[in-house]
Amino acid sequence: MISLQSLTNPKLTPVSFRPRKPLKKPRSLTINSLLQYNRKPELAGETPRVVVITSGKGGVGKTTTTANIGLSLARLGFSAVAIDADVGLRNLDLLLGLENRVNYTVVEVLNGDCRLDQALVRDKRWSNFELLCISKPRSKLPLGFGGKALTWLVEALKAREEGAPDFILIDCPAGIDAGFITAITPANEAVLVTTPDITSLRDADRVTGLLECDGIRDIKMIVNRVRTDMIKGEDMMSVLDVQEMLGLPLLGVIPEDSEVIRSTNRGYPLVLNKPPALAGLAFEQAAWRLVEQDSMKAVMVEEEPKRRGFFSFFGG
Ligand code: ADP
Ligand code: MG
Numbered sequence: 001m002i003s004l005q006s007l008t009n010p011k012l013t014p015v016s017f018r019p020r021k022p023l024k025k026p027r028s029l030t031i032n033s034l035l036q037y038n039r040k041p042e043l044a045g046e047t048p049r050v051v052v053i054t055s056g057k058g059g060v061g062k063t064t065t066t067a068n069i070g071l072s073l074a075r076l077g078f079s080a081v082a083i084d085a086d087v088g089l090r091n092l093d094l095l096l097g098l099e100n101r102v103n104y105t106v107v108e109v110l111n112g113d114c115r116l117d118q119a120l121v122r123d124k125r126w127s128n129f130e131l132l133c134i135s136k137p138r139s140k141l142p143l144g145f146g147g148k149a150l151t152w153l154v155e156a157l158k159a160r161e162e163g164a165p166d167f168i169l170i171d172c173p174a175g176i177d178a179g180f181i182t183a184i185t186p187a188n189e190a191v192l193v194t195t196p197d198i199t200s201l202r203d204a205d206r207v208t209g210l211l212e213c214d215g216i217r218d219i220k221m222i223v224n225r226v227r228t229d230m231i232k233g234e235d236m237m238s239v240l241d242v243q244e245m246l247g248l249p250l251l252g253v254i255p256e257d258s259e260v261i262r263s264t265n266r267g268y269p270l271v272l273n274k275p276p277a278l279a280g281l282a283f284e285q286a287a288w289r290l291v292e293q294d295s296m297k298a299v300m301v302e303e304e305p306k307r308r309g310f311f312s313f314f315g316g
Helices: 004-008 031-035 062-075 106-110 147-158 178-184 198-213 228-232 239-246 258-266 278-292 309-314
Strands: 049-054 080-084 129-133 167-171 189-194 218-226 250-255
Touching: 049 062, 049 178, 062 080, 062 129, 062 167, 062 189, 062 218, 062 278, 080 147, 106 147, 147 167, 147 178, 167 178, 178 198, 189 198, 189 239, 198 218, 198 239, 218 239, 218 278, 239 250, 250 278, 258 278
Parallel strands: 049 167, 049 189, 080 129, 080 167, 189 218, 218 250
Antiparallel strands: none
């Protein structure tokens, strides 16, 4: 069993994080600040923005983030295509409640059995949001399907008759092997999802290095499953701690919220809930900041902890 002593002993935890950047102090959260955005955000950067949603560790909320940010973008008036690149464990279609509408996948497109348009599944609620699955559930990564094939796909989406979408979101598989490399190849920016725990952070740090090696410099972070009660009790790392460790700009802070699990099981992303759940508002805000590329508008949900005990986990 892993003991607290072994975690706090720097010799047993050789994790080296990148140098910490000086950070602006975040503002505190108020409902007013959440609702202040009553205008349409201005789209920054060249379109289509090709964004990979990644994490390293599995189960931290990549697919949840892809579904909720994708639908938020659609609600904000932008067109978005979400590609489920988690081939073996495809579940974005389930989260979106679109599983019965997936008749064709990219494999059939590549085999010449259907057109790209036939494999794109239009959302039943927001027609400017579409889903694209690489292959049928439980099938392996198709032989020869790699970064080049995904880049071809992105180019084909750009060249569509109805015009390129504003955003192409790629839901990345866990791990750092072939599926990960394939998913990041066509992307020019990344959203790194992490939870405030050491295993997720270690993987996130490793993935950040790999993204940078691949030339993806625009990396923003979502800290998911944050519990303010645990942060106050000093049982969970604060978002500031996470930010200092990873040195990445903050796109969003998503609280732990049972509504997320409920919405996952219903196939109804929580940004569509009325009235919105807190996590839904947080995803909406993250989508807003993604559009405007202004991470310093991030609204935070926590107070700074009194003691910074968690740094000792990393020998800091
Ligand atoms: P990944 O794609 O990284 O493997 P998922 O998005 O599938 O992760 O999420 C894994 C599980 O965690 C799902 O059951 C989801 O409902 C749950 N989950 C994700 N984010 C939250 C949150 N903020 N609060 C509560 N549960 C969450
Ligand atoms: Mg997933």
